[in-house]
Amino acid sequence: MGIHTEYSCEECNFKYEDSSDIFWIDKAGNVHVGMLAVSSSDEASKALASGGIYKYYCYNCNKPVYNFHVTEKSAEIPREYIISLIEKMDDNLKIIDFDSKFQNCIKCSKELELKLEKTFVLDSEGEFHVGDDMDDILEMPTDFSGKYYGYYCKDCSKQINKFVIYENNAELEDSLIKEILQDHTNDLTVFINGSYEYCPDCGDGLHVLSEDSLCPKCRIGVLKIEKRSFSD
Numbered sequence: 001m002g003i004h005t006e007y008s009c010e011e012c013n014f015k016y017e018d019s020s021d022i023f024w025i026d027k028a029g030n031v032h033v034g035m036l037a038v039s040s041s042d043e044a045s046k047a048l049a050s051g052g053i054y055k056y057y058c059y060n061c062n063k064p065v066y067n068f069h070v071t072e073k074s075a076e077i078p079r080e081y082i083i084s085l086i087e088k089m090d091d092n093l094k095i096i097d098f099d100s101k102f103q104n105c106i107k108c109s110k111e112l113e114l115k116l117e118k119t120f121v122l123d124s125e126g127e128f129h130v131g132d133d134m135d136d137i138l139e140m141p142t143d144f145s146g147k148y149y150g151y152y153c154k155d156c157s158k159q160i161n162k163f164v165i166y167e168n169n170a171e172l173e174d175s176l177i178k179e180i181l182q183d184h185t186n187d188l189t190v191f192i193n194g195s196y197e198y199c200p201d202c203g204d205g206l207h208v209l210s211e212d213s214l215c216p217k218c219r220i221g222v223l224k225i226e227k228r229s230f231s232d
């Protein structure tokens with residue numbers, strides 16, 4: 001389901017819109033943007049690449065920044081091609097990135113098929129859990145948790161285990177997390193899940209504008225929801 005929200009500033013009447021948009025690239029290389037809805041999801045599933053669009057705001061540049069997060073792509077289409085198509089669609093500031101499930105072989109750099117996906121948790125007692133359904137464990141206090149992705153490159157006979165940290169409640173250092181994970185696997189790549197906080201133009205921190213955000217125009221008033229609509 002898609003949500004579309006219109007905000008306005010009580011002081012200066014500045015307007016801002018945000019919606020849960022998706023994008024897809026068709027076979028001819030055209031980038032389409034649509035609201036998250038059944039019809040657009042159908043189109044997206046047949047596309048060369050698709051994903052979600054997240055809107056941020058840079059108060060320093062006074063511009064919105066769009067994060068194109070690629071979640072599906074056909075193996076034939078190179079990342080550089082996807083990036084160039086999205087870059088040239090308009091002049092908006094963009095962050096283009098790929099879901100952490102995508103992985104190339106670290107030896108031959110071929111794009112690998114995802115073989116295995118699991119959730120992992122280090123609970124507050126120091127016990128390590130890996131499995132498909134971790135909801136019960138995730139409800140208890142945890143030190144860190146994330147997703148495990150497994151790949152295998154036939155050409156190199158190489159297994160790649162990737163651990164992506166999504167929550168680090170204990171605020172452990174990267175090196176310590178790596179050490180703990182190393183006790184449970186051989187080859188690994190650790191990714192700390194970065195939320196995209198920096199403007200690609202000026203490097204300043206980015207913000208999600210929503211209700212009660214400081215108005216970027218007058219910088220006195222705050223934004224209030226004027227209208228919100230849902231689509232399915």
Ligand SMILES: [Zn+2]
Nearest residue numbers: 105108153156
């Ligand atoms: Zn390989």
Ligand SMILES: [Zn+2]
Nearest residue numbers: 058061199202
């Ligand atoms: Zn900026």
Ligand SMILES: [Zn+2]
Nearest residue numbers: 009012215218
């Ligand atoms: Zn204002």
